[in-house]
Amino acid sequence: MDTRTYWTEIGSPLGPLLLTAATDGALTSLSVPGQKGGRTVQDGVGRSDPGPFREAAEQLAAYFAGELTEFRLPLRAEGTAFRTAVWEALDAVPYGTTTTYGAIAARVGASRAAVRAVGGAIGANPLLILRPCHRVIGADGSLTGYAGGLERKTRLLTLEGVLAGAGPLGDQPATTAPSQAPVISRQANSSVSTLQPPERIADRSAATASP
Known part of the structure; x- marks a missing residue:
């Protein structure tokens, strides 16, 4: 061979x-x-x-350039059967959407206790961008880790329209620092996810707490 x-x-x-x-x-x-x-x-x-x-x-x-939403390329990543299943599950997460580590675990038939292992497999994804691990976020809406760096993850989600200010990446300015990374906000009874800066979420929380 x-x-x-x-x-x-x-x-x-x-x-x-x-x-x-x-x-x-x-x-x-x-x-x-x-x-x-x-x-x-x-x-x-x-x-x-x-x-x-x-x-x-x-x-x-x-x-x-914002002109393609699905890659059609032959991919072959080497890994254990478990990691391969997790990586292939990433292919089913559509452009412009996000999912959670728990949802990926459920998709591959893993238990809740295996969510950490799922996170490890996603972090070891050898085909960044092509296999969209950047679309996986924490259960609390945080962007969490990304092997390519949180700034790149933010820019990719911006390109795909999950984060406000979407457009071709070549036209995007530098994004927020990882410590200021946006947080996913999910509407009740809605499958649509949006990203909001932490300060906006803090302002909303303060308003809710006011008498």
């Missing part, structure tokens, strides 16, 4: 994206600078060749 790996680096509004692929063209990873557990060229990931990545580059460019 041919185990060679190809890689390329493409520019994006989130910084350079490092992609790797198997010889048959299946994408095996997408990493961003500073990503926890991300791949680097120094890892000896294989031969530099943009050929297998042309379609991925085109689709990513369309996504960042």
